[in-house]
Amino acid sequence: KAGVTQTPRYLIKTRGQQVTLSCSPISGHRSVSWYQQTPGQGLQFLFEYFSETQRNKGNFPGRFSGRQFSNSRSEMNVSTLELGDSALYLCASSLGSGVGISGSPLHFGNGTRLTVT
Amino acid sequence: LAKTTQPISMDSYEGQEVNITCSHNNIATNDYITWYQQFPSQGPRFIIQGYKTKVTNEVASLFIPADRKSSTLSLPRVSLSDTAVYYCLVGVSSGGSYIPTFGRGTSLIVHP
Numbered sequence: 001k002a003g004v005t006q007t008p009r010y011l012i013k014t015r016g017q018q019v020t021l022s023c024s025p026i027s028g029h030r031s032v033s034w035y036q037q038t039p040g041q042g043l044q045f046l047f048e049y050f051s052e053t054q055r056n057k058g059n060f061p062g063r064f065s066g067r068q069f070s071n072s073r074s075e076m077n078v079s080t081l082e083l084g085d086s087a088l089y090l091c092a093s094s095l096g097s098g099v100g101i102s103g104s105p106l107h108f109g110n111g112t113r114l115t116v117t
Numbered sequence: 118l119a120k121t122t123q124p125i126s127m128d129s130y131e132g133q134e135v136n137i138t139c140s141h142n143n144i145a146t147n148d149y150i151t152w153y154q155q156f157p158s159q160g161p162r163f164i165i166q167g168y169k170t171k172v173t174n175e176v177a178s179l180f181i182p183a184d185r186k187s188s189t190l191s192l193p194r195v196s197l198s199d200t201a202v203y204y205c206l207v208g209v210s211s212g213g214s215y216i217p218t219f220g221r222g223t224s225l226i227v228h229p
Contacts, residue, residue, distance in 0.1 A: 004160070033217075035219075042219060042220075042221045042222060043161070043204060043219035043222070044219070045216060045217045045218070045219075048217075056215065056216075056217075058216055058217075059216065090160050090161070092160070099206075099208070099217040100145070100148045100149055100151065100206060100207060100208040100217045101145070101147055101148055101149070101208060101215075103149055103166070103168075105151060105163040105166055106151075106153075106161075106163065106206075107163070108153075108160030108161050108162070109160050110158065110159050110160050111160055
C-alpha cells in the first residue's frame, strides 16, 4: 500500500507570496491532518480534515488554511508569507477522525520543506 | 496552555533498555497517548499507543500510570538504528478547545 505523498518536497518563496501544498493520503484513510515543524517550536498541529470538513484547528493565524477533496486528498494554503513561516510542513492521514481521540495512529508523509526569503 | 514535556536528549549503548518519559498534566479525558519516531528528512513514524496501564508491541512498551499525567516509552535492547528523535503526542484540553500537542522530542543517540 502506498504511503502518504506530499508534493512538492521543497519550495522557495518570497515574503508576501502565497503557497499551496498538496497531500495524498493512504488509500482508505479519510482523515488528513497538517503540522508545522520548526527547530524553535517543534511539531505543531495546524488542522484536521475528515470527509471534506475541518474537524479541528490549532493556534495558527487565518493565513493558514486548508481543504479536503472528495477523494480525501488535501491541500494547505499559506497566504502573505512571512519569514517565520519557513518550516517543514507535514501531512498525516489516519482511518478515524479526531487526532489522538479516535485511536487511529497517524501515518506521516516526508513533508514539504518551505523556505521563505 | 499546558505543555507536554520530555527530556531533550538521551544517550545509551547497544543492547541496553531505554526509557523516555513524557509529562502531560492537562491530557484530555478521552485521549490516547501516542509515541512516534523520526529520522532526519523523514516524517514521524508510529511506534506505540495506549490509553491506560501498559501496552506492549513487537518494538516497544508503553507504561501509563493511573492518573495519566505522564507516560514512559520503553525500548528494549536498543541498536544503532534506534538513534532518532522520539515524540509523545497527547490531546490537551484548554478553554473548551482540544489541541493535539507534541512534546518537543527526545533525541536518542545509541553508541556502539
